[in-house]
Amino acid sequence: MLEVIATLPRGPVFLAGETLCCNVTFTNSSADNQSAEEVLAWSSVQIICQCTVSESRVQLPRTTALSTEEASTTGCETSFVPNKGERGLTVLCTKPKILFCDLKLAPGATRTYQYEEVIPTDAPPSFRGQAVKYSYKVIVGTQRLEKTTKMVRVPFRVLVLFGLNDISVYNETEEIAPSNPFLNNSRKENSVLDVGLQEVISLYFIFIFNTDSYNIANGRGKVARFLLFKQAYKLGEDIVGMFDFDVGTVPCVQYSVTLQSEEKISEECRRKPGQGTAITSYVKHQEMCLNTLRTHMNIPIPLTATPGFMTDIVCQRWRLHFEFVTSLDKVDGPESVPADCEEHQWQGANTLNVETMVWDLPIKVFPTNPIHASSVTLMKTSALINMANG
Template identity: 60%
Template sequence: MVEVLANLSRGPVFLAGETIHCDISFHHPGPPSNTGRTESPRENNRVTLAWASVQIICQCTVSESRVLLPRGPLPSTADVSSTGCDTSFVPNKGERGSTVLSTKPKILFCDLTLTAGQTKSFKFEDAIPTDSPPSYRGQAVKYSYKIIIGTQRFQQPTKLLRIPFRVLVLYGLNDLSVYNEPDEVAPSNPFLRPKQKQNTILDIATQVMATVTARKSPHSFNITNSQGRVAKLLLFKQAFKLGDDIVGVFDFKDGTIPCVQYSVTLQSEEQISEECRHKMSQGSAITSYVKHQEMCLHVDETHMSIPIPLTASPGFITDIVCLRWRLHFEFVTLCEPLDPAELMEIGEEFSSWRGPANINVETMIWDLPIKIFPSNPVHVSSVTMMKSANSIKV
């Protein structure tokens, strides 16, 4: 028996374009202790593995009632390797859906012999293509990534070890030379080291995400209906990262229509492309995440704060599906003025107001598009439920 252990040291979340580092070890613990023999046979002290290969795949699973895929292979963002179909290493064996991305398999070893108690360790490194689809679990489409480690003992079936991981996509990182400073404009300082370390794709992505989601000039929106002005919304920005808080301020002082209650819901909109829709009349799938609700009658000013979950998927678009984000507002306004307030004196400084038992109201709905970008994958790894290590016995 050989125990195969694989571990993603940094965690199970990566950006498209990053290089995955995986530590893989093969350990032979020795013959079982309950054999009842005083001396184990020589073949029990030595185990030979024929080969071991590693490969990254991305599987796409769709809902047949909502998605009608075109005939032939799925549109792929990377060339799907056919090597696995011609050898005993079939990385997508037993997987659901279709393979839309498959890197070239890398051979760890051929003909490896382990003695009892011996361990052999290997390091696997491979880059995730920058044009890969992101990890996503929607109502109609699912993209899932896995590292597949295949190995085989002589005259025994192939065993596969799977390690799922998550991929975040930040568009615009295809050419890193745009972000790296060229040599001719680099400062010439004799005290600087001659070789400057180039920024990694994670460093560049972090700078880009911080720039596009930085707070700039606030956005002001006047919320009105057919009868007049309801409120004024001040939103400090419309581009956010995973884990950010969406903060806004409502101003009801200058409103001509009293607002009784408002609610704000963070929603994602999953839209299937026209070529892949099962029915041309089918609409988008809406998923709600976080909701903020507040009573605001006789309130001059209030604010909202909606956290964006780190487990959510940033906006993206592929040949099959497009994911967008929005804030869904609902305002409950009065259709007619209230009766004069009935005040009840409580002491000398305080009074209370008793509202009417029934009021005539109407609800106004408004959707505000926003943009959500990825966050640092190291931070996202801290809340993911994925395991960064797995093992099998061969």
């Protein structure tokens, strides 16, 4: 029995532009020394990205996708079709890399090969929306002599930081690099991960020092003032804001804040001209606030979410969705408690005449360190197949 195992040693999350490393191990698990050795004709590895869409909402232009036949011939000159059996359309197919030809394994023998491939910086991110889905896999194809091709599929996730160009511009040249006679001056080039994290931090700091104050009002007056300490966040961060109801003239009974993403299909890909935007809600903070002077909210951004991005098919943006329930009548609060009174009870009104107002505040969500995102993912880092003799 021959086993083929493909493993992603660093984890299943990568930043576009990084080098993906996959270890492929071939093992002849026959314990009987009298068994014949296993012979494999070849093995090849490559990366594909499949795009799956809701046919009731999206119609893809012919130029944005590769059919099964095209994917097998466009940069994929092997005898197996990597997207065979996959749903959707292939939007990315890297050139195949051959691991070996004519491999012989004696009973109990094991051979491990390392596959490395750079994920294109212009690749779409991994995304599971209501109308569009982008999914990545490492495909390992292996064939015995005169047998059918067997494939191992290892799914992984890609985070994209748009604007990340050639990393050579981030590496110091010898002319401008500082020199120290007491140190080894060998130049160390930045990795794509280092550059990507630097770029996230640079973009991040553009927004975090801008504390914004918003006056929330309706036709009857001012409801509250909302303070948001920054407008840009990374995956896994908490969105912290403060409400000041003391400045309001309209009594607010309850408020809620929901973290939402907007999935908007491009006009040329919409199935219907008047098609709306799909909204996905993630985390909700809700609080009763009648007679409250000040309070705050704290909403975590899931590490499993997809940062804002745009492709030829879909655009995703992030926002905070606010709902305020205000009273149409004046609500008297509790009276001041006398100093000599130990207990004081206030009974609110049984019914209130209320109305609801909504407000959407756009925010920016950037990728985080892919190693951090790997710590919470449910994706497996390895896959295995058994190649029977039949």
